[in-house]
Amino acid sequence: MPPRRQQTKVLCVAEKPSIAKAVASHLGGGQVNTHNTGNRYVKNYVFQYNFPAWGECEVTMTSVLGHLVSRDFESRYNNWRACDPSALFEAPIQTYIQDDLKPIAENIKSQARFAKYLYIWTDCDREGENIGDEIRQEALKGNASLSQPNRIFRARFSNIERAHIINAACNPVTLDDAQANAVYSRIELDLRIGACFTRNLTLSVQPLFHQHFGNREQGLISYGSCQFPTLGFVVERYLRVRNFVPETFWTIKVMHEKEDIKVNFRWARNHLFDRMPAVILFERCLAARIARVTKVQTKPTSKWKPLPLTTVELQKCGSRFLYMDSSRVMTVAESLYTKGWISYPRTETDQFDGGMDLRALVQKQTQGGPWAGLAQALMNGGFSAPRNGRNNDKAHPPIHPVNFVEPTQLDAQERSVYEFVVRRFLACCSEDARGSKTDISILYGTETFNASGLVVLARNYLDVYKYDRWTSSQVLPDFQEGEVFEPTEARIQDGKTSPPGYLTEPELIALMDANGIGTDATMAEHILKIKERNYAWVQPRGRRPQGNDGDDEAESGGEAPPAANATRGRRGRGGARGRGGRGGGVEGPGRGATTGVQEFIPTTLGVALVEGYENMGFEISLTKPFLRKEMELKMKAICDGQRTKAEVVHETIEQYRDVYVRTQQRLNVLRDAVRKYCLGPIEAHNG
Structure with a gap:
């Protein structure tokens, strides 16, 4: 044998x-x-x-x-x-x-x-x-x-x-050795740049806290080439709110009642900041007495269904609709992926490949869940090919469900993320919402005023995608072009401009994405890092941050309260072992599941670091996104075979070396900012 x-x-x-x-x-x-x-x-x-x-x-x-x-x-x-x-x-x-x-x-x-x-x-x-x-x-x-x-x-x-x-x-x-080398470049650059500037920051600023607080130690003050621009966005918005000065404006309000329907017309100029011209224009309206309809236009309109789901969009929507921070959303999505319920949750692609059998994926969702009937309706003739976005990383399709799981078999956060992914996918395969919009313009004196009305005729994708809103407004009465009438009410009204809100996580992610700070795989980590380092914290939107002196100016429309105190950072470099940006969030204040859209408030240390570097007056600031954005573009060039790892590492190190040398020459500016924001009366920090 x-x-x-x-x-x-x-x-x-x-x-x-x-x-x-x-x-x-x-x-x-x-x-x-x-x-x-x-x-x-x-x-x-x-x-x-x-x-x-x-x-x-x-x-x-x-x-x-x-x-x-x-x-x-x-x-x-x-x-x-x-x-x-x-x-x-x-x-x-x-x-x-x-x-x-x-x-x-x-x-x-x-x-x-x-x-x-x-x-x-x-x-x-x-x-x-x-x-x-x-x-x-x-x-x-x-x-x-x-x-x-x-x-x-x-x-x-x-x-x-x-x-x-x-x-x-x-x-x-x-x-793909080119992609592997891009990561090797990023790892080396992050180590060298982060360690150099972290040591310099800590050795330069830490003694100030020792002198002020005696034995109370500040600890490590870390720098990261993504972390600091991320913090910079938070501080920039915070300072805009804090330094905001309300301005008084004047606007003209016109209302006419017809067929028992009150129609409010909006002034085409919106408002003026000078009272006298507004009064003169208002008096011309009153002198004319009669308004004439100059345009009546009714036309079909649509609310487009959403694009296929990318990682960045999942993180933004997770914060906006699911009330989970980006780090937690990605941790839950990774869990759903490894269990076989959704596709790989890290992708830049918002286009489905023409060869994918999307109807088969829709068919799986007819097995159960609150969306089963809507999925069946798509199988019965309501299916519409998804829209194509502009991005395709050639590696992964958009995030979508690959199998059906009974929602009751998932925990609360898994159920929330899975339901969002399913509803987003079914919405992509539905028809756009359809409606009819009527626009009316009138000429009253020398001024134009407008009114519009919307009638939703077919909700279509809105039936499954409960995260979007599009509703009919009050039906407008019948107006004819050339018709004249005396408005029921006309008045001049003053108001004040409002400050912008503090930066929310969806807004922060959008800024990072637009400015090339990190990748879709690492953004959540950088956001988590500025919280872990006590450079910023989060609160439910609308809550006033607690400042040193407990003033109430923000509630009365004045300037915003001071940033929260932070007298100590964290020791060590931190970070869980594994992939960059792949670790799960830590449950606790400012992390994990939340109860509403969160907004970021910088700590006093966070404000001091950003303002200190900004006050140095250099064209290239460590708290601006330009250096890191350029680095990310170089990583992509390595992936595309246009640059080598050695070239990128050498060139980037020389850029940061130049910034380091110039920063050393003006370290006193950074120290002054720390003294200004962080080293007030000890009693203030004890609270």
């Missing part, structure tokens, strides 16, 4: 244990043997699978826990006072694997020893390519023969639905 042919061995490595378990279940068809490893969270799943290119194989599926490799400066740079912080711009960086992750690395090396192929199943984005490269390097330490051509591949997938996973297993692609 001929000897049994030895099976080809394939090592598959996922980014997280939940993905490894799901993929093994789909590919193994229920015939999976599970083995423990040196890490209690990571398992090895062994099963048989017939890959089209390799035939019947023995597969070991395992995982990492995000990034394997950490980076830091050599130990001789640990003493902050032993060298100038600027030395960190070129100090040697060492890579290492932390002790608790070494069993995971050893598991990859040992499992790779007898494998002919390495198949990487990390998330299909820039960070996933980088983690995939770390896995590749560890596997090569265990089996150098894997370096031969066509031995290492990666799976391209955007959800863990069974058919999708099988398709990914049958169509391997190669790792």
Whole structure:
């Protein structure tokens, strides 16, 4: 009897244990043997699978826990006072694997020893390519023969639905080294720039607190090239509110009652800030006595259905409609993704690929939930192709449900996010809302006044997308062009301009997105960081922040109250291990689930840092988005093959080195700002 042919061995490595378990279940068809490893969270799943290119194989599926490799400066740079912080711009960086992750690395090396192929199943984005490269390097330490051509591949997938996973297993692609290098560049730059400016900030400002408070320690004052521009947006809006001076304006109000319907006409000029011209124009209206209808126009109108869902839009809507901060929204969305209910929640794409069977996805949502009947209506002829946005990252489709789950099987926050994703998707596949709009213009004296009325004729997508509002206004009476009448009421009225509101999280995310601060994957982390560092805090919109002196000026229409106090920062660099921007929010004040739209209030330390750097008068400020936006564009250039990692790192370091040198020359300006905002009477800080 001929000897049994030895099976080809394939090592598959996922980014997280939940993905490894799901993929093994789909590919193994229920015939999976599970083995423990040196890490209690990571398992090895062994099963048989017939890959089209390799035939019947023995597969070991395992995982990492995000990034394997950490980076830091050599130990001789640990003493902050032993060298100038600027030395960190070129100090040697060492890579290492932390002790608790070494069993995971050893598991990859040992499992790779007898494998002919390495198949990487990390998330299909820039960070996933980088983690995939770390896995590749560890596997090569265990089996150098894997370096031969066509031995290492990666799976391209955007959800863990069974058919999708099988398709990914049958169509391997190669790792994108350019994207991996972009992440290596970002990691090195963030380490060097963050450590240099953090040490400089702490060593320069910390002694002021020691002198003022004695033994009370301020702690670390951290800098981040995304963190500070994010804080800058918060402080800029806060100062606009605080420095706002109301202005008096005058407007003309005209009302006419016809057919028992009161119609309010809006002045085309809206308002004037000079009383005398407003009075003169008003008197001309009264002198004319008669108003004449100059335009009556009725035309169809629509309220467009929403675009397919991107990560940035999910974060903004999560804060606005679900009352959850961006970090928590992304944590919940990641959980729904790993459980197989929604697609990958990190995407810039707002276009569905023409080859996707969207009707099949709609059909799944007819199984239950409060939207089941609306989904069935789409299947019965109401389906309409989604709108296409302008963005396509060529990696993942828009966020959408991939399977139906009975909402009662989810916890409250999962249910809220899942329902939003489902309703958004069904809205995308519905018709636009339709209505009829009537516009009327009148000439009264020399002035034009307008009125409009809306009748909603077909709600369409609004029936499922409860987060949008579009309602009929009061029906206008019948007016004819050329008709004249004497207005029932005309009066001149004064008012005052109102300050802008404090910055809300949806507004902050929109500013970060428009200015290139972070990526869709990291914005939530940067927002969380300014709260963790005590540079800003959040409160429900409409609540007045508690200042040092407890004044009530904001409620009387005067200037806003002072920023909240912050006399101590946090120690250490902080941050959970794993992917940048992928950690979950911490429940507590200002984080996790909230009870309404939140607005950001900077602490006194946050205001002092921003104003200090701004007062230095440099064209390129550390609290403005320009430097970081340029860095993000360079990362994209690496991904596109237009720049190399070495070029980008060198060029960016030189930019920040120049800013550092000029900042050192004006450190007294920063210290003055800290004294002004943070070092008032000790009694004020004790509260």
